[in-house]
Structure formats: C-alpha cells, structure tokens
Amino acid sequence: NAGVTQTPKFQVLKTGQSMTLQCAQDMNHNSMYWYRQDPGMGLRLIYYSASEGTTDKGEVPNGYNVSRLNKREFSLRLESAAPSQTSVYFCASLKGRDYGYTFGSGTRLTVV
Amino acid sequence: RKEVEQDPGPFNVPEGATVAFNCTYSNSASQSFFWYRQDCRKEPKLLMSVYSSGNEDGRFTAQLNRASQYISLLIRDSKLSDSATYLCVVNVLDQAGTALIFGKGTTLSVSS
Numbered sequence: 001n002a003g004v005t006q007t008p009k010f011q012v013l014k015t016g017q018s019m020t021l022q023c024a025q026d027m028n029h030n031s032m033y034w035y036r037q038d039p040g041m042g043l044r045l046i047y048y049s050a051s052e053g054t055t056d057k058g059e060v061p062n063g064y065n066v067s068r069l070n071k072r073e074f075s076l077r078l079e080s081a082a083p084s085q086t087s088v089y090f091c092a093s094l095k096g097r098d099y100g101y102t103f104g105s106g107t108r109l110t111v112v
Numbered sequence: 113r114k115e116v117e118q119d120p121g122p123f124n125v126p127e128g129a130t131v132a133f134n135c136t137y138s139n140s141a142s143q144s145f146f147w148y149r150q151d152c153r154k155e156p157k158l159l160m161s162v163y164s165s166g167n168e169d170g171r172f173t174a175q176l177n178r179a180s181q182y183i184s185l186l187i188r189d190s191k192l193s194d195s196a197t198y199l200c201v202v203n204v205l206d207q208a209g210t211a212l213i214f215g216k217g218t219t220l221s222v223s224s
Contacts, residue, residue, distance in 0.1 A: 031210060042216035043156070043199070050210070058211065090155055097203060097210045100146045100158035 006104035023091030135200030
C-alpha cells in the first residue's frame, strides 16, 4: 500500500542503549518529518528534511540524530536512550505547502 | 505564547448535536491550515484543509479568520464515530522549508 511505513511498531530499550527508527515513503514527497507525541504535550517536531540531503532541527532535537538516506528514507537515531525519550514517534511526509502530512502508523518506544 | 492553541476538552455531546472547536495561531505569516483527526493510539489523519473563504465537507465546516488568527471546525449531526481528538494545524515556512505545527488537540466524545 502506498504511504509512509515505520519500523518497528513497538520497542523497549534499556537506558543507554541505542537504536534507529526507520521510515520510508513511496509517494515521491520531498519533505519528511519526525515527531514525538506525549500525553498532554501534543505532537512536537524533532527533526525534518525539506529535501534529500538536507536536515534541520525542530522543537525538541536534543538526544536525537537523523539521516536522510535518499528521497524515500528518513531515519531517526537515539544514541543513548533515556527514560525521557519514552514516547510515540511518528514519521510523516509532505507533498507540498498546501497539502497536509501523511503519517506513518507510529513507533511506541519505552525506555526503562 | 504557544504557536497553536485550542479549546480545552473534553467535549461530551449526545448523538445529533452540533459542536464547534476553536483554535488560534500566533504566526501571522502562516499560509496553510488544517484540521486533523486522531483516534486513540493511532496516527493523525487529515480531516480537511481550511481555506480563507471557508469550506464544507459533508457535516464538517471549517472557517478561517486571518485578521483574528482564528480557525474553527463545526461538526453537525454528531455521530458516535466522530469520537476522537481533533488537532488544529498550521504551517510555518522558513528558509529550511515547511513544517506543520500542531495544537494539543481537543477530545470529542459522542454518546448515544
């Protein structure tokens, strides 16, 4: 099915472990985004990539790194996971300024 | 000031009721506006874009007031299936590209 695919769907990490969240879209969109969603906080932008080869910080980038591997793929890496990074992570892509996002189904991450 | 502020919830209404959600945004340069719907533990999905002239999609009507930096969503003849969280979203355009800023959402519960 066309859209945004995120893996894994669930993950439990121990404090200090690292992991990479994968995201791929097959809609030929230029812009891709990573958000986290916490209860009472809404969706907050971590990093985004306006086009292949570029990445920029969003509202809450600390503790994360990203890679725009190609036009299709945008990964999010946690180098040393902390309990404060327990959250639901959503990847999204954007067709253009006047269009809304298409979201992946999310990754539920727990750091213990 | 928060970039996007929404009515506090939850809204609890009976089937058939009309309910309105309001949203204000702080960035006067924002050009694109959206309402998203998010079901529990699911990804947000685009409900409708919001145009300056106002727009309607079935039982849903969206309005934009640029002078007051205010967006609204009206739902008529509420259905049980309308129960969800509704997110107000505006774009922010900077040198790096476009990113969407989300409000924290308003929860609607429709009961029989």
